[in-house]
Amino acid sequence: MKKIDIHCHVSLFPEYDLPRLNGTKTMSAEEQISVHDKLNVELGVILPIVSPEGIWKNGTNSVAKVLCDQNPGRFSWFCNIDPRMGTNSTTTDFTRVLMFYKELGAKGVGELTANIYADDPKMDNMFYHCAQCDMPVLVHISEGQGRGYGIADDLGLPRIEKMLRKYPDLRIIGHSACFWSEISSDNTDETRGGYPEGKVKEGRIAQLMREYGNLYCDLSAGSGSRAMMRDPEYAAKFLTEFSDRIYYGTDVCAVTQTFQYRFDEFLTGLVTDKMITEETYEKIVRKNAAKLLEINE
Numbered sequence: 342m343k344k345i346d347i348h349c350h351v352s353l354f355p356e357y358d359l360p361r362l363n364g365t366k367t368m369s370a371e372e373q374i375s376v377h378d379k380l381n382v383e384l385g386v387i388l389p390i391v392s393p394e395g396i397w398k399n400g401t402n403s404v405a406k407v408l409c410d411q412n413p414g415r416f417s418w419f420c421n422i423d424p425r426m427g428t429n430s431t432t433t434d435f436t437r438v439l440m441f442y443k444e445l446g447a448k449g450v451g452e453l454t455a456n457i458y459a460d461d462p463k464m465d466n467m468f469y470h471c472a473q474c475d476m477p478v479l480v481h482i483s484e485g486q487g488r489g490y491g492i493a494d495d496l497g498l499p500r501i502e503k504m505l506r507k508y509p510d511l512r513i514i515g516h517s518a519c520f521w522s523e524i525s526s527d528n529t530d531e532t533r534g535g536y537p538e539g540k541v542k543e544g545r546i547a548q549l550m551r552e553y554g555n556l557y558c559d560l561s562a563g564s565g566s567r568a569m570m571r572d573p574e575y576a577a578k579f580l581t582e583f584s585d586r587i588y589y590g591t592d593v594c595a596v597t598q599t600f601q602y603r604f605d606e607f608l609t610g611l612v613t614d615k616m617i618t619e620e621t622y623e624k625i626v627r628k629n630a631a632k633l634l635e636i637n638e
């Protein structure tokens with residue numbers, strides 16, 4: 342089955358991008374497609390980064406749209422906004438902005454990287470408008486304000502929970518180390534920003550997923566893939582129980598990365614070993630995303 346990747350960053354002009362501290366750069370469309378071909382991914386969702394905290398990842402709304410137009414059938418896109426956009430106010434009308442991009446074909450909002458508390462009035466205003474426009478939001482969660490890029494929350498994700506409760510029609514797609522470390526209840530302030538290892542003792546993610554039908558998960562990056570691979574038995578249970586609200590993703594930041602191939606083998610291994618059904622696998626790697634992207638199959 343051809344997969345859909347919910348989480349990509351692609352550059353239009355990599356030669357002009359500021360390299361990251363480790364020297365790598367966001368991939369060009371050609372590079373991203375070559376990685377996708379190796380993974381049997383047909384379509385990737387380009388996520389622009391518009392907040393200053395994450396800007397080295399590159400990409401604007403216009404770039405995402407152009408890359409989709411230049412590579413028909415290979416990319417779809419989310420638009421992105423920053424809660425401080427306009428006049429840094431708590432009452433900015435984001436509906437006008439979101440509807441403009443929605444009409445251009447954007448299927449959601451993200452990846453959100455503004456380093457502001459998830460329940461800050463400006464963030465709240467932005468979530469309100471995303472719910473009004475029926476645009477799902479993919480969030481990168483960080484440890485706190487002044488501690489990395491991404492919307493800030495505390496251990497146990499109480500602030501995201503507040504937003505899930507306040508906006509039941511808003512689909513929030515969780516991503517990042519601070520999100521996935523909550524898969525296990527032994528997560529602490531010391532471990533939550535990294536990649537905790539070992540057997541999972543059911544944690545906050547399963548609780549939140551059960552309580553809030555509007556919470557979704559993004560399996561991309563070291564965070565999502567390691568949260569699954571650390572405990573295959575728990576991963577199989579988790580993927581099966583929440584099979585309708587989990588998306589396969591890569592978030593590969595440079596051609597030199599290889600974790601995505603190990604994760605691909607892990608997922609197909611779960612099917613071969615009959616730990617998850619073919620049906621669960623298909624929903625996660627394609628069908629759930631096809632539904633979100635309104636692809637008729």
Ligand SMILES: [Zn+2]
Pocket residue numbers: 348350388452592
């Ligand atoms: Zn990302």
